[in-house]
Amino acid sequence: MKFASRLDKLQISIYSQLAELKKEIQQTGKKLIDLSIGSPDLAPPQEVKKVISEQALNDQAYDYTLTRGTVEFREACAKWYKNRFNIELDPETEILPVMGSQDGLSHIFWAMIDKGDYALIPDPGYPIYSDGLALVEGQKVSLPLQRENNFLPDFSQINPSLAEQAKLMILNYPNNPTAAIASPDFFQDVVRFASNNGIVVCHDAAYTELAYEGDKPTSFLEAKGAKDIGIEFHSLSKSFNMAGVRLGFVVGNCQVIKALEKIKTNIDYGTFRPLLKAGTAALLGLPTTIEKNRQTYKQRRNIWVDGCFSAGWKIDKPKATMFVWAPVPTGQDSLSFVTDLARKSGVLLVPGVAFGEHGEGFVRIGLVQNENILEDAVGRVRTFLSNQD
Ligand SMILES: Cc1ncc(COP(=O)(O)O)c(C=O)c1O
Known part of the structure; x- marks a missing residue:
């Protein structure tokens, strides 16, 4: 079959690498905490x-x-x-x-x-x-x-x-x-x-x-x-x-x-x-839904940012969205850090480079899991970072 060359222009490579990584982790039996997606886990009104x-x-x-x-x-x-x-x-x-x-x-x-x-x-x-x-x-x-x-x-x-x-x-x-x-x-x-x-x-x-x-x-x-x-x-x-x-x-x-x-x-x-x-x-x-969402994401943001801060990972506190944009804490490039963290801790983030070359040096954390799961993820990040030295 002959396909249109425009297919080659679409940026699927990093996302397919992430999908492979997810599959690899699931196959090891390790519990995956997927913070790479941007889809709300909360119910509609x-x-x-x-x-x-x-x-x-x-x-x-x-x-x-x-x-x-x-x-x-x-x-x-x-x-x-x-x-x-x-x-x-x-x-x-x-x-x-x-x-x-x-x-x-x-x-x-x-x-x-x-x-x-x-x-x-x-x-x-x-x-x-x-x-x-x-x-x-x-x-x-x-x-x-x-x-x-x-x-x-x-x-x-x-x-x-x-x-x-x-x-x-x-x-x-x-x-x-x-x-x-x-x-x-x-x-x-x-x-x-x-x-x-x-x-x-x-x-x-x-x-x-x-x-x-x-x-x-x-x-x-x-x-x-x-x-x-x-x-x-x-x-x-x-x-x-x-x-x-x-x-x-x-x-x-x-x-x-x-x-x-x-x-x-x-x-x-x-x-x-x-x-x-x-x-x-x-x-x-339905303004109450909007207000509830705000409170939920704020609480989740605090769990992630405060938890990571106490583990030595300094992240600016975002004031909006369902995402945290954090500098890579290990000196690696963003894809290597994401891969390493996922393999060792089961926590999956998005490498900043997936959003363009100026995203390199950062990772995106989606606050799309409940508070308990986020606490678990922060604990795993803490262990991962303490094993870096
Ligand atoms: C910045 C931004 N724009 C647009 C969209 C697409 O949203 P939807 O097509 O669900 O309205 C998203 C989804 O994550 C987004 O993050």
Whole structure:
């Protein structure tokens, strides 16, 4: 068989190495603590489960909802945005449901990028940004996210000629994997830089609801002029523990949304009606789930960071997301450390290099196991580190 060469451009090598490593550990009979995944272990709200199960029995619920989904869902998104960020959105032209933000984030490149076009992509960054760009044969201009700059890109370091040629910039705050939060001032700088260079901004806001030190991460669209040049993706996966439901939405500039819709209408026929109903219920009335999630991740973060600190591994305490981004404590490269730790202790993390070359020197810990399991993992890390000398 002859396959498309674009398959070779997708970054699967580190993830397949991790999958092999996981298999190897499971085969030894050692209990694996998998902190490499980014899928919440917490249950969705009762109301969401009830709506899905009730609506699934409705004979009228099985038609195509088409890419734009239901007016009811889009209006719920608009209300949630107004309540949460005080931003007005037109549900007809400025909101589109997506089958998880991954769907939108992968297809936005099809709408914006031709072969050879430049896009600014954060490094480290969530893998679909680079992969989505590779699938349309665009060219990547890295935005290094460095600790000394609070994991925000430094626009003064970008080659002005590449900035001028770039068509699209992807950003993501609160950030996966670094857990950094962006300030309103930063987003205002983004609007300035993007407007000056004619760049469309695509902000991935999957983690705005997972901040646990009293911060209320802002929407990119709160920056003055942002809606003229950009869009923002939201996900119900993390905010409401609905990852498997595959539901998110994109808001912002109506021309960009229309372009994405044009691509998607040729690819999918919309989300199952009961899932849109469940999403509507979540957005309109389940703030207690969000608050409970915040408390849970905060407690888990404390277990991990405080426990590792007492074992000599100094890690900055993240204020948001479900991840901890930690410097490799042993002087190894990130993949060697992850491999060694997994083989010796059964604790599986993600090497920072899986998120890009600027992720090297770090590992990502997903706070996706309960408190007891995390305590167990910290104990194993302590033993592993004490056997290093
Ligand atoms: C930064 C970021 N964006 C997008 C996604 C995709 O989320 P979903 O497609 O479930 O909405 C994830 C999932 O882990 C993520 O971490």
